[in-house]
Amino acid sequence: MFKHYIRKLIFFLPRINLAIFVFVGIALGLLSPGAAFSKDYDYININNPFLKKTPVAITEFKAFNGHAAEIRDGKTAKQMLKDALNYTGYLKAINPVAFLSNPADTGIQLGQINFRDWTGIGAELLITGGIYENNGRVKLELRLFDTFNTKLLVGTAYSGSRSMIRSMIHKFCGEIAYALTGKRGVFNSKIAFVSTVNGKKEIFICDFDGENIKQITSDRSISLSPSWSYDSNWLSYVSYKRGRPEIFIRKLKGKRGAIVNFKGMNISPAWMPGQLKLAATLSKNKDQEIYLLTIKGEIIKRITTSWGIDVSPDFSPDGKKIVFTSKRTGTPQIHIKDIESKRVERLTFNGLNNTSPAWSPDGKKIAYVGIVENKINIYLIDINTGIPIQLTMNQGDNEDPSWSPDGSMITFTSTREGGVQRIFVMNASGSDQRRLLNMRGRQTQPDWSN
Amino acid sequence: MKNRMWINLVMAILVAGLFLTVSCAKKQIVESGTIENQAQVEAGAKVKAMTDAQAEAERIKQQKLDDQMAAQKALLASKASADKKRFGNQDVHFQYDSAELSPMAKMLLKEKAAWLKANYTVAVTIEGHCDERGTTNYNLALGERRAATVKSYLINLGVSASRMNIISFGEEQPKDFSKTESAFRKNRRAHFSID
Numbered sequence: 001m002f003k004h005y006i007r008k009l010i011f012f013l014p015r016i017n018l019a020i021f022v023f024v025g026i027a028l029g030l031l032s033p034g035a036a037f038s039k040d041y042d043y044i045n046i047n048n049p050f051l052k053k054t055p056v057a058i059t060e061f062k063a064f065n066g067h068a069a070e071i072r073d074g075k076t077a078k079q080m081l082k083d084a085l086n087y088t089g090y091l092k093a094i095n096p097v098a099f100l101s102n103p104a105d106t107g108i109q110l111g112q113i114n115f116r117d118w119t120g121i122g123a124e125l126l127i128t129g130g131i132y133e134n135n136g137r138v139k140l141e142l143r144l145f146d147t148f149n150t151k152l153l154v155g156t157a158y159s160g161s162r163s164m165i166r167s168m169i170h171k172f173c174g175e176i177a178y179a180l181t182g183k184r185g186v187f188n189s190k191i192a193f194v195s196t197v198n199g200k201k202e203i204f205i206c207d208f209d210g211e212n213i214k215q216i217t218s219d220r221s222i223s224l225s226p227s228w229s230y231d232s233n234w235l236s237y238v239s240y241k242r243g244r245p246e247i248f249i250r251k252l253k254g255k256r257g258a259i260v261n262f263k264g265m266n267i268s269p270a271w272m273p274g275q276l277k278l279a280a281t282l283s284k285n286k287d288q289e290i291y292l293l294t295i296k297g298e299i300i301k302r303i304t305t306s307w308g309i310d311v312s313p314d315f316s317p318d319g320k321k322i323v324f325t326s327k328r329t330g331t332p333q334i335h336i337k338d339i340e341s342k343r344v345e346r347l348t349f350n351g352l353n354n355t356s357p358a359w360s361p362d363g364k365k366i367a368y369v370g371i372v373e374n375k376i377n378i379y380l381i382d383i384n385t386g387i388p389i390q391l392t393m394n395q396g397d398n399e400d401p402s403w404s405p406d407g408s409m410i411t412f413t414s415t416r417e418g419g420v421q422r423i424f425v426m427n428a429s430g431s432d433q434r435r436l437l438n439m440r441g442r443q444t445q446p447d448w449s450n
Numbered sequence: 451m452k453n454r455m456w457i458n459l460v461m462a463i464l465v466a467g468l469f470l471t472v473s474c475a476k477k478q479i480v481e482s483g484t485i486e487n488q489a490q491v492e493a494g495a496k497v498k499a500m501t502d503a504q505a506e507a508e509r510i511k512q513q514k515l516d517d518q519m520a521a522q523k524a525l526l527a528s529k530a531s532a533d534k535k536r537f538g539n540q541d542v543h544f545q546y547d548s549a550e551l552s553p554m555a556k557m558l559l560k561e562k563a564a565w566l567k568a569n570y571t572v573a574v575t576i577e578g579h580c581d582e583r584g585t586t587n588y589n590l591a592l593g594e595r596r597a598a599t600v601k602s603y604l605i606n607l608g609v610s611a612s613r614m615n616i617i618s619f620g621e622e623q624p625k626d627f628s629k630t631e632s633a634f635r636k637n638r639r640a641h642f643s644i645d
Contacts, residue, residue: 356585
């Protein structure tokens, strides 16, 4: 439930022509009558497992100056928009051959659109775009309409250099997601993962859609288990670069960081939501237990106290509980522990090997890995009912689930293509499973940032 | 034919020559004492020859002994290196999702304990490994427990704890990359590396 339409103008550089600013502000303000009404329902409930995809018509971008570079960049921007919205899994771009009119010619603003042309072809949503380009500087004017209610849902303008078109489009997608689901979506998020593309296992990051791959470690050792801090500024991971498994806590920009190097093993780091603290498994007292650590790697407290393997912690969205894998009952099973009250509950009872839990952002479900008859698959269990459903099946081995920040998707590792581990994404209901990255070597342990 | 004739001729001359020398010696006047001396000399020569022969025999015997010793040494050395190799090559294997020692694992560890005691200057690292089933983090933990179980068993057999390090590689370093039951069996192991 939310009340506001997005009318704000986001400019990347402050030195934007004031005249344009005022013009666009007035234009969009005038053309946003829908903003006067309060919206008291969500267009799309992304937690609905039987979600039907909403058809959206994305029209050609109007090139205001009409020169070749502007037209070309308009096409690129439109394609980026289409790819990003198709990626969400709850929107589906309609094939443009069905379109009855072309707002790029007839006008991209509210009063200039004949909504019957769009409801007639089944488009529940319509997006129009316009582009101004001068000397490598670009301004995009973007609007989302509800065709059946003939309303403007989102109207924004962005400007910056040409190289920023992608991030402008993704900011707009964030606004669309917010208008439709109440959440900003995945468009500003990144995925950290492990890759053997250069031989040894190293940590990499990429954008939510697999673009902009960057290598983070070059240790030529074994690097594992990347985890994002809630503010996406820090990464923690495990590396053998100094001979044994230690946890590296690293600020991505700058050189700040710490190493958790207690005697024995230092593995399985996971950041706390909203605070720069981590949970991790240490074996400094012989038995492997989960501890709460500061960002400098100092122990705040020990969380688990039971003999046997305790590993793979993940926090509840409120940071008050952890879900983890424990062998205390003889086989690895998923357990939940309240950090303050110390109460422990076993969550999984089906199967003999359930590991690698990931708490959903809405706090209601846990995704995990189950092994049944040597088949490794991802399951989703409702915390209240305790009923698990299987999300992957009959397609190789599937591991390492990690939730998208809006809870609409899960990224995971699968061997379904040629027996090699690669990173995939799917909707949280298990639909639309597709490969995220096209890289040589093996890719594992994806972790999705906020 | 011509060659043969020449050889015969030369032979004839040589034989004739021999007779001439012998007859020359006979012409000399020889006293009886000298004959005795001659006998003594001959006896002396005989003794010398005998002692020489004995010495030679002795030398040969010694040589044989030396050879044997060397061979034995080499054998011992090769056995030691074979033992060392075996120590490094023979992994301790585990059941799926288990860090418990099977009777066979215990037998192998007794042998390893004996070797460690015989080679008391050696320090080792015990690596715990897993098959690929199960998740990365869980297998890191399981691998450490395998290495730790092996270490504590060896401590019970009298090997000093300070000589043994443990490290887990989880599923990161499989011995056999294939996805068969036999490959998994090979990969679930504790491996000894000499520091």
